[in-house]
Amino acid sequence: xxxxxxxxxxxxxxxxxxxxxxxxxxxxxxxxxxxxxxxxxxxxxxxxxxxxxxxxxxxxxxxxxxxxxxxxxxxxxxxxxxxxxxxxxxxxxxxxxxxxxxxxxxxxxxxxxxxxxxxxxxxxxxxxxxxxxxxxxxxxxxxxxxxxxxxxxxxxxxxxxxxxxxxxxxxxxxxxxxxxxxxxxxxxxxxxxxxxxxxxxxxxxxxxxxxxxxxxxxxxxxxxxxxxxxxxxxxxxxxxxxxxxxxxxxxxxxxxxxxxxxxxxxxxxxxxxxxxxxxxxxxxxxxxxxxxxxxxxxxxxxxxxxxxxxxxxxxxxxxxxxxxxxxxxxxxxxxxxxxxxxxxxxxxxxxxxxxxxxxxxxxxxxxxxxxxxxxxxxxxxxxxxxxxxxxxxxxxxxxxxxxxxxxxxxxxxxxxxxxxxxxxxxxxxxxxxxxxxxxxxxxxxxxxxxxxxxxxxxxxxxxxxxxxxxxxxxxxxxxxxxxxxxxxxxxxxxxxxxxxxxxxxxxxxxxxxxxxxxxxxxxxxxxxxxxxxxxxxxxxxxxxxxxxxxxxxxxxxxxxxxxxxxxxxxxxxxxxxxxxxxxxxxxxxxxxxxxxxxxxxxxxxxxxxxxxxxxxxxxxxxxxxxxxxxxxxxxxxxxxxxxxxxxxxxxxxxxxxxxxxxxxxxxxxxxxxxxxxx
Amino acid sequence: xxxxxxxxxxxxxxxxxxxxxxxxxxxxxxxxxxxxxxxxxxxxxxxxxxxxxxxxxxxxxxxxxxxxxxxxxxxxxxxxxxxxxxxxxxxxxxxxxxxxxxxxxx
Numbered sequence: 049x050x051x052x053x054x055x056x057x058x059x060x061x062x063x064x065x066x067x068x069x070x071x072x073x074x075x076x077x078x079x080x081x082x083x084x085x086x087x088x089x090x091x092x093x094x095x096x097x098x099x100x101x102x103x104x105x106x107x108x109x110x111x112x113x114x115x116x117x118x119x120x121x122x123x124x125x126x127x128x129x130x131x132x133x134x135x136x137x138x139x140x141x142x143x144x145x146x147x148x149x150x151x152x153x154x155x156x157x158x159x160x161x162x163x164x165x166x167x168x169x170x171x172x173x174x175x176x177x178x179x180x181x182x183x184x185x186x187x188x189x190x191x192x193x194x195x196x197x198x199x200x201x202x203x204x205x206x207x208x209x210x211x212x213x214x215x216x217x218x219x220x221x222x223x224x225x226x227x228x229x230x231x232x233x234x235x236x237x238x239x240x241x242x243x244x245x246x247x248x249x250x251x252x253x254x255x256x257x258x259x260x261x262x263x264x265x266x267x268x269x270x271x272x273x274x275x276x277x278x279x280x281x282x283x284x285x286x287x288x289x290x291x292x293x294x295x296x297x298x299x300x301x302x303x304x305x306x307x308x309x310x311x312x313x314x315x316x317x318x319x320x321x322x323x324x325x326x327x328x329x330x331x332x333x334x335x336x337x338x339x340x341x342x343x344x345x346x347x348x349x350x351x352x353x354x355x356x357x358x359x360x361x362x363x364x365x366x367x368x369x370x371x372x373x374x375x376x377x378x379x380x381x382x383x384x385x386x387x388x389x390x391x392x393x394x395x396x397x398x399x400x401x402x403x404x405x406x407x408x409x410x411x412x413x414x415x416x417x418x419x420x421x422x423x424x425x426x427x428x429x430x431x432x433x434x435x436x437x438x439x440x441x442x443x444x445x446x447x448x449x450x451x452x453x454x455x456x457x458x459x460x461x462x463x464x465x466x467x468x469x470x471x472x473x474x475x476x477x478x479x480x481x482x483x484x485x486x487x488x489x490x491x492x493x494x495x496x497x498x499x500x501x502x503x504x505x506x507x508x509x510x511x512x513x514x515x516x517x518x519x520x521x522x523x524x525x526x527x528x529x530x531x532x533x534x535x536x537x538x539x540x541x542x543x544x545x546x547x548x549x550x551x552x553x554x555x556x557x558x559x560x561x562x563x564x565x566x567x568x569x570x571x572x573x574x575x576x577x578x579x580x581x582x583x584x585x586x587x588x589x590x591x592x593x594x595x596x597x598x599x600x601x602x603x604x605x606x607x608x609x610x611x612x613x614x615x616x617x618x619x620x621x622x623x624x625x626x627x628x629x630x631x632x633x634x635x636x637x638x639x640x641x642x643x644x645x646x647x648x649x650x651x652x653x654x655x656x657x658x659x660x661x662x663x664x665x666x667x668x669x670x671x672x673x674x675x676x677x678x679x680x681x682x683x684x685x686x687x688x689x690x691x692x693x694x695x696x697x698x699x700x701x702x703x704x705x706x707x708x709x710x711x712x713x714x715x716x717x718x719x720x721x722x723x724x725x726x
Numbered sequence: 727x728x729x730x731x732x733x734x735x736x737x738x739x740x741x742x743x744x745x746x747x748x749x750x751x752x753x754x755x756x757x758x759x760x761x762x763x764x765x766x767x768x769x770x771x772x773x774x775x776x777x778x779x780x781x782x783x784x785x786x787x788x789x790x791x792x793x794x795x796x797x798x799x800x801x802x803x804x805x806x807x808x809x810x811x812x813x814x815x816x817x818x819x820x821x822x823x824x825x826x827x828x829x830x831x832x
Contacts, residue, residue, distance in 0.1 A: 701831050702827075705756075709755055
């Protein structure tokens with residue numbers, strides 16, 4: 049029983065009505081966060097449609113300007129909102145019966161954080177991509193999609209009701225689909241795009257049903273109204289209807305789809321077929337965290353069912369460890385970080401589930417920095433080495449001239465992901481793990497231990513990549529995108545200024561973002577922000593805080609440092625000092641390694657359990673319904689005129705005299721008939 | 727306007743018209759040469775025209791003659807068109823046998 053365990057939702061009573069006096073009055077045009085990227089998307093879209101227009105090369109700058117303006121507005125908004133909240137209606141959208149879904153924004157500190165992450169990382173990635181994508185035929189098209197993605201994502205974040213959120217939700221799904229399939233001439237990219245879209249449909253169905261059920265139960269889709277009623281329901285102590293308890297489970301399904309959790313995670317690793325800036329922005333830093341945001345935003349609803357949050361926690365925990373084991377056995381560095389993303393998203397859900405909404409959103413915040421840095425670093429490698437991503441074919445890049453900044457930022461980001469002490473990932477991961485040991489719930493202690501184990505695995509696979517690719521003897525093979533003539537020696541081209549600057553900024557973020565959650569009060573500035581949002585709890589009464597070993601946060605910092613360093617140490621031995629030992633180890637556990645390399649055959653399992661039965665049903669419907677009944681009816685419709693034709697055709701025998709006789713005979717018949725009748 | 731025709735005289739004209747028409751019709755059915763067949767249709771045309779004038783004279787008005795002028799005009803245009811078609815056919819294949827032109831039979 050979580051809700052009875054003392055976790056108290058701090059709901060600002062003033063949230064209930066937007067026109068309340070406590071609301072912050074915004075003197076910043078908040079709608080520009082959505083409209084500036086929209087304008088950029090339109091401009092880039094027009095340039096993309098005009099093939100051969102030389103001005104297409106400005107689309108990168110247009111996109112950067114659009115998202116940059118959104119970022120500046122977000123900063124102003126965050127400063128203006130502070131620890132308060134605000135409500136802004138842009139225009140009336142859907143209103144009938146009791147349903148009110150306006151194009152309206154709800155701003156609280158949680159919204160501010162998400163806006164800063166989305167537009168901030170968005171701006172950096174756009175700057176990076178303006179160099180990375182140069183020379184691509186779809187340059188303008190790329191930036192049109194990226195701008196459109198920011199439009200949809202900010203709409204999702206700002207929405208004051210579930211339906212507008214769903215609009216943004218589907219919008220980011222669409223942009224994700226378009227960008228995964230950006231290289232639409234590559235069959236793998238097209239397949240990956242379809243897979244992402246279809247798998248997300250399963251989750252989105254749950255989300256849509258959740259919205260319907262919310263409307264039916266609460267008579268509204270607006271957060272303020274729903275939360276007010278939830279609060280009333282909780283304080284009244286009345287029995288909570290089963291229909292209401294089902295809502296969080298439906299919303300959860302949507303979150304698991306979008307944020308790539310078990311069992312719907314399979315689309316995210318394949319999504320790496322898209323351009324790398326997209327992987328960094330959409331499939332690591334922002335879109336995939338939409339599920340975390342959804343649960344954090346609707347957390348009051350999740351507290352109504354005693355099974356909802358434990359489910360979230362367990363799914364997150366299992367996903368974290370499962371994805372980490374797959375990541376350990378992959379060779380494609382981008383895929384390794386994709387599985388790492390799945391795993392880290394699992395941590396965030398774990399955090400939400402164990403009532404550490406601060407930890408979850410804080411991990412979301414720090415993860416955005418270091419994972420974006422990792423992907424953009426991968427992108428720089430891919431860009432410079434003609435698409436080479438296999439860590440067996442890249443080594444010692446740190447000593448190749450021009451690659452020092454990439455190496456440095458990768459090192460910092462890897463440290464953060466591995467939870468090295470005093471980096472950003474260290475603070476955020478510890479917050480979640482410590483809370484797992486504190487919060488009372490079904491098997492939460494086990495979740496904490498599994499999370500700690502996963503932290504070790506994470507440190508290992510992260511530094512496996514780093515030690516293999518950036519340290520060790522210098523040797524590398526160009527990828528397949530190398531178009532030089534045969535015998536021509538391959539020269540990797542080092543990244544330019546735009547890429548390096550972005551990597552430096554993100555690297556700095558990967559170190560220092562963690563300090564936002566350290567300091568006075570509940571977890572520093574970041575904690576205060578979340579505690580003043582709708583995702584806030586009061587800490588359970590009597591939670592152990594004090595003394596070194598009785599304080600779970602300090603104890604956890606020590607424990608996870610040890611585990612992280614252990615993982616790094618193992619990786620250093622196997623992949624830096626004694627690479628032959630890694631090969632021997634692999635051979636000694638070959639079946640396991642091969643199975644993990646094949647992603648534990650989950651795709652094959654889904655193929656057998658889901659795809660084939662569906663195809664069979666489809667085949668039956670096709671052969672029975674379509675071929676037999678529908679085609680049969682159509683064929684019957686065609687057969688009747690054909691029969692008539694066959695009967696009449698001999699009359700047209702091609703003899704002119706015959707026609708003349710026929711005409712005369714017909715005329716004579718008519719005359720005789722008229723004669724007789726008269 | 728001269729004297730209207732008597733019913734007896736009308737019968738003679740109609741008989742002439744019928745004979746001409748039947749000759750044309752039988753010619754159309756029995757001959758295979760496209761030009762002859764075309765001439766036969768002209769014969770039937772003229773048979774109808776004679777009947778028109780005869781009726782016009784019998785009723786004592788000019789409508790029969792008006793019809794005749796229309797028939798002649800159209801017959802002239804149609805003759806030009808039909809002969810041109812025959813020439814075109816002959817250029818494609820040097821034969822005027824109607825039996826040989828039967829590509830469109832069912």
